[in-house]
Amino acid sequence: MAKEGEHHGDFSWKGIFVAIIIALVIFAVVYIFFIFKASPTIPTETQATYQGADLEKQMLDSCINNCNKCEQNCRDNFYFESSQTKNDESLCSSIESETLKSECNNNFIYTKAVESKDSSLCAQLSDEDRKLSCVFSVTLKKAIDSENSDECNSLSEGQIQGCVNSFTFQTAVKSNNPTLCESLPNDMKTDCLFQITPQ
Numbered sequence: 407m408a409k410e411g412e413h414h415g416d417f418s419w420k421g422i423f424v425a426i427i428i429a430l431v432i433f434a435v436v437y438i439f440f441i442f443k444a445s446p447t448i449p450t451e452t453q454a455t456y457q458g459a460d461l462e463k464q465m466l467d468s469c470i471n472n473c474n475k476c477e478q479n480c481r482d483n484f485y486f487e488s489s490q491t492k493n494d495e496s497l498c499s500s501i502e503s504e505t506l507k508s509e510c511n512n513n514f515i516y517t518k519a520v521e522s523k524d525s526s527l528c529a530q531l532s533d534e535d536r537k538l539s540c541v542f543s544v545t546l547k548k549a550i551d552s553e554n555s556d557e558c559n560s561l562s563e564g565q566i567q568g569c570v571n572s573f574t575f576q577t578a579v580k581s582n583n584p585t586l587c588e589s590l591p592n593d594m595k596t597d598c599l600f601q602i603t604p605q
Contacts, residue, residue, distance in 0.1 A: 482506050489514075508532050516540050523548050542569060549573045578602065 482501045489497035489510055498510035512531050519527035520543045528540035542561060546569050549557035558569035575594055578586035579601050587598035 478502055486510050512536060516543075519544050520547055523551070538565075545569060546572050546576075550576050553577070 482503045483506075485497045485500045486506055486509070489495065490513065495511070495514045498507055498514070501507040501510055512533065515527055515530050516536065516539075519525060519540050523544055525541045525544040528537050528544065531537045531540055542565055545557055545561055549555050549569065550573060555570050555573045558566050558573060561569055571590055571594055574586055574590060575598050578584065578590075578598050582602050584599055584602050587595050587602065590598055
């Protein structure tokens with residue numbers, strides 16, 4: 407038969423053990439609460455600010471790394487556009503891109519050739535197709551200015567009819583004569599008639 411003191415001792419140790427377990431559980435709950443409160447899942451305004459700053463820093467670094475290429479492209483395009491707008495051929499020399507510089511120079515050569523009606527200047531162009539187009543434009547201008555489509559006969563066989571049609575078109579519109587439009591191919595005829603003011 408157990409003694410009264412032994413039962414009392416067992417009860418005291420069990421009470422202490424239960425109290426310790428409860429205290430640990432409370433501590434764990436409080437600890438977890440503070441952890442989540444200190445580090446919420448949704449970023450705070452300050453955290454979002456730092457994340458945004460990091461993204462901007464990355465974009466800035468990327469821009470700096472490509473800066474020389476970007477800046478040069480901008481400068482080249484600026485000089486090209488300015489040369490055309492200001493009609494200043496000297497600006498072409500400031501372009502570093504050989505392709506764009508060539509295009510810039512070609513535009514001035516082409517314009518000079520047509521305005522002066524000097525087809526020999528077309529030979530200075532760097533592109534063969536552009537040379538043919540230049541000679542065609544110079545010849546057409548000669549025909550229009552002299553009001554003589556026979557100027558077109560100096561062109562290659564494949565270009566003559568196109569020159570004559572363009573001459574007829576320009577003459578019809580200039581003289582406001584719809585009758586001249588009738589000899590043109592359908593697409594040019596429609597456009598020709600559209601541009602003539604009804605009388």
